Amino acid sequence: MTITVRPEVLAAAGEAVAHGHAPSLSAWVDQAMEEKVRRQALADLLAEMRAEAGPVTSAEDEWARQVLGL
Numbered sequence: 001m002t003i004t005v006r007p008e009v010l011a012a013a014g015e016a017v018a019h020g021h022a023p024s025l026s027a028w029v030d031q032a033m034e035e036k037v038r039r040q041a042l043a044d045l046l047a048e049m050r051a052e053a054g055p056v057t058s059a060e061d062e063w064a065r066q067v068l069g070l
Helices: 007-018 025-053 058-068
Strands: none
Touching: 007 025, 025 058
16 A cells, blocks of 8 residues: 655654554554544444434534544
8 A cells, every 4th residue: 555645744643653652653544544434433423313313403513523522
């Protein structure tokens, strides 16, 4: 696999690894991709719930986003 990463993102990832937040750059990228997949699944679930339950208030929407970490 080949990816293109902005220099500032690559530098931040390198710093995260240097500070022990991940054992390697590959592990950091894997963790970031896993988080993106999780957040998208939660966003999809929220959209499905909205479609089934009808409109929600902005306060309810904000609460759900905070609880789900979106």
